[in-house]
Amino acid sequence: MQTQSIGYMDAPIPEGIDLKAEINKLRKEKNAVILAHYYQTGDIQDIADFVGDSLALAQWAARTKADIIVMCGVHFMGETAKILCPDKKVLVPDMNAGCSLADSCPAGEFETFVKGHPGYTVISYVNTTAAVKALTDIVVTSTNARQIVESLPEDTPILFGPDRNLGNYINSITGRKMLLWNGACHVHEQFSLEKILELKKKYPDAEILTHPECKKAVVEVSDFVGSTAALLKHSVKSEKQQFIVATESGVIHEMRKQSPGKEFIPAPPSDSSCACNECNFMRLNTMKKLYNCLKFELPEIFIDENIQKKAILPIRRMLDISEKLGL
Numbered sequence: 001m002q003t004q005s006i007g008y009m010d011a012p013i014p015e016g017i018d019l020k021a022e023i024n025k026l027r028k029e030k031n032a033v034i035l036a037h038y039y040q041t042g043d044i045q046d047i048a049d050f051v052g053d054s055l056a057l058a059q060w061a062a063r064t065k066a067d068i069i070v071m072c073g074v075h076f077m078g079e080t081a082k083i084l085c086p087d088k089k090v091l092v093p094d095m096n097a098g099c100s101l102a103d104s105c106p107a108g109e110f111e112t113f114v115k116g117h118p119g120y121t122v123i124s125y126v127n128t129t130a131a132v133k134a135l136t137d138i139v140v141t142s143t144n145a146r147q148i149v150e151s152l153p154e155d156t157p158i159l160f161g162p163d164r165n166l167g168n169y170i171n172s173i174t175g176r177k178m179l180l181w182n183g184a185c186h187v188h189e190q191f192s193l194e195k196i197l198e199l200k201k202k203y204p205d206a207e208i209l210t211h212p213e214c215k216k217a218v219v220e221v222s223d224f225v226g227s228t229a230a231l232l233k234h235s236v237k238s239e240k241q242q243f244i245v246a247t248e249s250g251v252i253h254e255m256r257k258q259s260p261g262k263e264f265i266p267a268p269p270s271d272s273s274c275a276c277n278e279c280n281f282m283r284l285n286t287m288k289k290l291y292n293c294l295k296f297e298l299p300e301i302f303i304d305e306n307i308q309k310k311a312i313l314p315i316r317r318m319l320d321i322s323e324k325l326g327l
């Protein structure tokens, strides 16, 4: 991955400094809230005011009274917060924290896809740029995609983007025939069915917990499929003691915290020479960058006003439907 070097992100940290104490001091002084996704490193999850999945992060951003939102996640999560709170300062500790799934859907090409299908309702996964959201009727996350699709009349023609795996999964469980954009996440597509089945032989009692961004073959052998928050909740509720976790391994930090007696085994990627079950974008954020981000109030997310005004509508629709559904 090519990253851009931005001086203040890597500014030297004063020697002997207690990073946790300094971050706490800065967030109080500046009335900042730290939101973190489950794929962040454990130290960032532990210091955050709130840890959640994409839907919960958007819901939290929409209601916070803080002046500054520090989004410890990837760029689209920061953009979603900024779209919802255009008057607040929204920071992401490392501006290079992108998302391969969002990158698989350039706004110009998506616009051609949408224009080529007049009369279709456009549903976009939250893992998209603000410009793609501006072309969308309703945004969804993996927590609410099924319910939002099912809330539309059965004969509604739907375009769904950008994740082909999530789209196929939703089609399979709802019986809909949404037309899919052909995008994917480089982390979730890497999980190896063969290695997961080998693990299952070694741990026959383990449940396989899978994110719907994974390929169909992995989803099909799973015991439970859901968003990061749903996988976490299931791991707490389940009577099983062992779990093979087919999503970014950061979520295991919170799973172990909430169920200290249970065993969580990260599903391996097909190429065992790399840690492909870690999202290299998510892992760009570090405690040092979080500290510098609060100190310098940089890097900041900016969104074109016209795009923000269009993109807030499908996100608001998602939040309203989710609230009605109690999600």
Ligand code: 13P
Pocket (backbone or CB within 6 Å): 038, 052, 053, 054, 055, 127, 141, 142, 143, 185, 211, 213, 226, 227, 228, 229
């Ligand atoms: P969740 O909304 O399930 O947390 O997923 C976010 C994500 O980026 C998955 O790769």
Ligand code: SF4
Pocket (backbone or CB within 6 Å): 074, 098, 099, 100, 101, 102, 127, 185, 186, 187, 188, 213, 248, 279, 280, 281, 282
């Ligand atoms: Fe994007 Fe995949 Fe990383 Fe999630 S895990 S942020 S979908 S690249």
